[in-house]
Amino acid sequence: MKGRLRKLRTPGREFAWTADIRHIPGSTDCHRGFRxxxxxxxxxGCLLQADLLSTSGPSPWGFCTTDVAHPLPRDVRALVTRALAAGWDPAAxxxxxxxxxxxxxxxxxxxxFLVTDRLRNxxxxxxxxxxxxxLA
Known part of the structure; x- marks a missing residue:
């Protein structure tokens, strides 16, 4: 199944983004994640990539089973802002x-969400x- 490409507009720039659902294994359960x-x-142009981990609390059936979190445009905007501050040049x-x-x-x-390295490492x-x- 091909992911949907979404648009995000900021003053002076337009971004395209996609978030693929992933499952991230933990010590006692799997977790909902996104690339x-x-x-x-x-x-x-230079691609920005971030792996996110949902911080939705556990249910009686586990983290992955009932988690329906998904990044919203405001989350993507925050990631773009953080990446630009960290040196990302989309025009490169x-x-x-x-x-x-x-x-x-x-x-x-x-x-x-939390940024995670667990999908890559x-x-x-x-x-x-x-x-x-x-959650504490």
């Missing part, structure tokens, strides 16, 4: 700017602990 990709410089030709948990998420929050921080910590 978010954003284009701001056309199809040949080619390449991918990856917004990572380790390098870009410290001291920054996105309500309802199975040894990254345990999502179950991170979600429970965010």
């Amino acid at each position: 978010l990709r954003v284009w701001g410089g056309g199809k040949n 030709k080619g390449g991918t700017f990856v917004l990572t948990e380790r390098e870009h998420a410290a001291g920054w929050e996105l309500p309802g 199975p040894k990254a921080a345990d999502p179950t602990r991170r979600v429970l910590h965010s």
Whole structure:
């Protein structure tokens, strides 16, 4: 199934984005996650990629089973703003700017989500602990 390309308009720029649903394994459960990709410089511009972890609380059936979270345009706008501040240049030709948990998420929050490296690196921080910590 092909993902839907959505549009996000900001003053002076238009972005296209998509969010693919992923399942992120944790120590005791799986979690709902997303691979978010954003284009701001056309199809040949530098791609922004961020992997998000839903912070929806557990249900009696587990995290993944009942989680219906999905990034909204306001979430994408916040990620774009964060990435631009971190040095992403959408107009640069080619390449991918990856917004990572380790390098870009410290001291920054996105309500309802955490930036995670777990999709790219199975040894990254345990999502179950991170979600429970965010709910505390």
